[in-house]
Amino acid sequence: MRLSSRRGLLLGAGASALVASRAFAQTAPAAGPFTLPPLPYAPEANEAAIDTRTMQIHHDLHHAAYVNNLNAALKDHGQIGGLPLGVLLTKLAELPDTIRAAVRNNGGGHANHSMFWEIMGGPGGTPSGELAEAITRDFGSFETLRTRLETAGNTQFGSGWAFVTVSPEGRLGIAQRPNQDTPLMEGGRVLLGNDVWEHAYYLRYQNRRAEYTRAWWNVVNWDAVAKRYAAAKAGTLGI
């Protein structure tokens, strides 16, 4: 296939772009209340769905930019910047006009990506225990949950996310949001979510988003998701 035969050339060009982009990302390393969490595994760990290069760019550059831009927006707003992220995102309407969009976009981006890294790096498979029971109760079957989340991701026009939401009682639901919006902004909680911005999948899947959202299950860490489920029910899930 012609696309793969040019892969070597493509990666060569990408290497110089990566060097340039690192310089760009570091132009404004605003110190502030929020920090980029390290990936909880090697960037190779999600190879069953996401290539190493994408993991590196996505975490080290895209997510880092959200953190830097969030800190920059909050620089002169000390009290607001002291709020936990999950609380900050419920107060967008109360923020000054000058920083509301920046906090929404970059705070949402920081929360979404922090969750995203946390629930990957696993072997895929199926959930078990109380979480599996909740999925059967609320969706009928695990396969139905998979299909519904994939559909939410595939039909999110443009940039955005598909989420499984969780209530304090442990009820599960499906949500899709544009750009970096999240159910956290309405006081909800996210059990897990998949990034369907093109940057999440373009290097390996190009325009084939549906292939990405199907393969993505291969790297979900159900132990990590089960911990989030328990935390949501205990009222301790921050973001």
Next chain:
Amino acid sequence: MAFSLPPLPYSTTALAGQGMCQETLELHHGKHHNAYVTALNGLVESKGLAGKSLETIVAEAGKAGADGLPVLNQAGQHWNHVLFWQVMSPKGGGDKLPAALAAKIDSDLGGLAAFKEAFKQAGITQFGSGWAWLIIGHDGKLKVTKTPNGANPLSTGEGQPILGVDVWEHAYYLDFRNVRPNYLDNFLTKLVDWDVVEGLLKSGGMKSGQGA
């Protein structure tokens, strides 16, 4: 009449030396743009689009707000990409603009450098997917603006685009990765065919020739 994918006005290798590689053009035109055309044709019957021009469909979908989004997403993206392919060319780029366009940019936007900076900022600050535009506003003056996803200045009623740049990540990810500002710089300095832009200025905007 069905909507159709117009051929690129140059080969898929033609812009590789100017920052837009063959793989980008093959995917962007042959897959992304083509998918919008296919999806739009699939809406003609259910949404009652038959007999209407693409421009009318885009404007009406924009006026319909949230209810119009399913049509606007596909129709707007079809129109947007038809314009996008036209405003780039292998002989594009440079700072020597044709006289009438240069004079108009000088008088309305404070000169080429100021225009480029405003256009680049519009592209950078369009959060997520979307487009940045140079348009003829209803007062006849040039204006720089931006729209999300598949919208455009026809759907918002702002005016007639004479230049547009796609800032969906698919437009630049293979060539520039996450660095959208470099893509926009490259577009303005190496890809824009200013003769085409002046032609659109003189004709009052693009007529796609597409309809249902």
